[in-house]
Amino acid sequence: ALKRRTITFVGDSITRNIYHGTLRQMGMAGAGAYNTKIPKWSDMTDTIGDTVLEFEWAALATDQVSKLKEIMARSEHVTDEKTSVRPDVVVMGGGTWDRLHVFASDEDRESHQETVKELAKEIRLARSSNLPVVWIVPTTINTKALLTEEKQQNIKEEDIAAIRDLYENLGVNEGATFVIDGPSFTESRVLESHDGVHYPLAVYDAGAQILANAMDWLLPELEEGTFVAPRPGSFSNPALGLMMLCFVFMGLACFDGFMGFS
Numbered sequence: 001a002l003k004r005r006t007i008t009f010v011g012d013s014i015t016r017n018i019y020h021g022t023l024r025q026m027g028m029a030g031a032g033a034y035n036t037k038i039p040k041w042s043d044m045t046d047t048i049g050d051t052v053l054e055f056e057w058a059a060l061a062t063d064q065v066s067k068l069k070e071i072m073a074r075s076e077h078v079t080d081e082k083t084s085v086r087p088d089v090v091v092m093g094g095g096t097w098d099r100l101h102v103f104a105s106d107e108d109r110e111s112h113q114e115t116v117k118e119l120a121k122e123i124r125l126a127r128s129s130n131l132p133v134v135w136i137v138p139t140t141i142n143t144k145a146l147l148t149e150e151k152q153q154n155i156k157e158e159d160i161a162a163i164r165d166l167y168e169n170l171g172v173n174e175g176a177t178f179v180i181d182g183p184s185f186t187e188s189r190v191l192e193s194h195d196g197v198h199y200p201l202a203v204y205d206a207g208a209q210i211l212a213n214a215m216d217w218l219l220p221e222l223e224e225g226t227f228v229a230p231r232p233g234s235f236s237n238p239a240l241g242l243m244m245l246c247f248v249f250m251g252l253a254c255f256d257g258f259m260g261f262s
Helices: 013-025 061-072 096-101 106-128 149-154 157-169 182-192 201-218 238-253
Strands: 006-011 044-048 051-057 089-093 133-136 178-180
Touching: 006 013, 006 061, 013 044, 013 051, 013 089, 013 133, 013 201, 061 089, 061 106, 089 201, 096 149, 096 157, 106 133, 106 157, 133 201, 178 201, 182 201
Parallel strands: 006 051, 006 089, 089 133, 133 178
Antiparallel strands: 044 051
């Protein structure tokens, strides 16, 4: 299903971890390994065979709206610039950073709600344009492990649960082609979250597997050239066939099917 495909991931660090998990599923064992030399909020591109996977950092809903609009404006045909090609599927996720950074006042919350509505609208437009969009629901928060007072005040599990409900009520989940429910593969392992938000790499492998299982029906079939079946007998080798017949007759004549090696 992933042959000659481009998959673009857009979102926050949770989405980035699913991106790395997908790379590991495809054989890149070291993807997502801890590396302090890589900028925290950078874009990434990896190619495995003829499959291209991209990650574009967009932690806030406003950034996600802009990214999705930009992706929709890309050409559907291959050009010299790889980034100008529209991907075959977009995987998005967010909500946690919005709750942390743009939720302090009533004005912030109202503005955020309008942005989420616009995000849901853009997801529906992408879907109607035959661009599948996968939405990743924020994973379970380990409240007691949150590292800073700001996070403890703003992104407790009860706060993120409300964000999950908000996005669902405003149509994001319904608009998406497929939804990966973050708590479904993290709730039972919440105590393993070392900083309250992130999990060991193996946990994200479960989310990546859910995504991989959905790819067969998420991605439209590529138009292949006309298939011509090989002519019967075209793979045969008369000389080898004659040699095998000789071995068979020798075994019958000598009453030894193992040709003296028994």
